[in-house]
Amino acid sequence: MTPRTDAGPKGALDRALEILEVLTMRGKATTAELVEAVGVSRSAVYRLVERLEAAEYLTLADGQWRLGPAAARMAMAAVHNMDVLTVAPPMLRDLAHRTGETVSLGVLSGDEIVFVFREIGHQAVHVRSELGARRPLHATSVGKAYLAGLAPERCHETIERLPMQVFTKATVHDRDRLREAVSEARRRGWAEEHGEFDAGSTCFGAPVFDQSGTVTAAISIAGPTARMDAARDPFGPLVAETAAAISHRLGYSDRAKPLAPRPEHQGA
Known part of the structure; x- marks a missing residue:
């Protein structure tokens, strides 16, 4: 079967999935708001929501549609079978393969990061990121990313x-400077470490979020400073892109926004 391109016509399944996506992002919506969001006739939306309601994927309360128990069961099953150690490794291996450097995944333990996964790229030399090693939050890219x-x-x-x-002459040990570094990491999407924990290495890190929007881990890419500085591709955007892909696979989305009220409902 030839896959249908995005430019092809949308069928009932596509529209039903769009309705589920809208309610996943927004929490609830009236039929009129779904008509506007999905872009089909009111009668078509009525047919779709009635079938989804019959299958318990939607429920209607106070004139607004919400996800139903069948959708909840599906979501819980997905969450139960999808954690960061299941999702992240293939993407981290790909990043290590593309860059040739050491890529790590860390989770919070107390006020430190513990490495729970590491992939060594083909260019990598020994770096201080052994599996199970603990790292400070303030002096590492993975910690500042978290x-x-x-x-x-x-x-x-x-x-x-x-x-x-x-740890080194470059370690930032002033709290105000650390806050500035964290704010900059939040703004651009990745954190940086230039010889703050290991004088000879440079690292880039980014946070990973779960389906609730809570940070659940952080990833980093590390290598010798001279080689990292001379690299053709910028490592910051690469690690941020990989962290975003992992977060997406975990169910995270930053697209959730309230539905704008229709003109006739304003002021109601």
């Missing part, structure tokens, strides 16, 4: 209690 993924209040509280140990 801080950048935290909610602002929790990030502030975490930084306040960090010991801010000095």
Whole structure:
């Protein structure tokens, strides 16, 4: 069977999936709002939501559609069978293959990052990222990336209690400078470390989010400073792109926005 391109006509299944996607992102919507979002006639939307309701994928309450118990069961099954250690490794191996450098995945343990996965690229030399090793939040790209993924209040509280140990001459041990670095990482999508933990290495890290929008891990790419600085492709965007792909596979989406009210409902 030849795959249908995006330019082809959409069928009932496509429209039903769009309705489910809208409600996944927005939480609830009236029939009129679904008509506007999906872009088909009211009668077509009525037929679709009635079939989805009969199969328990949708439920109607107070004039608004919400995801039903069948959708909830499917979502819970997906979450149960999809965690970061299941999803991330293939994409991290691909990143290590593309760059030739060492790629790692870390999770929070106390106020440190613990490496739970590592892939060594073909160019990699020994780097200080052994599996199971613990790393400080303030002096590593993976740690600063994790801080950048935290909610602002929790990030502030975490930084306040960090010991801010000095590892090299480049280690940032001033809390205000750390906050600036974390804010910059949050703005651009990745964190950087230039010899702050290991004087001879440069690292780039990015946070990974789960389906609830909570930071669940962080990934990093590390290598000798001279080679990382001379690389043709920028490592920051590459690690941010990979982290975003992992997050997407975990169910994370940053597209959720309230449905804009239709003109006739404004002021109601």
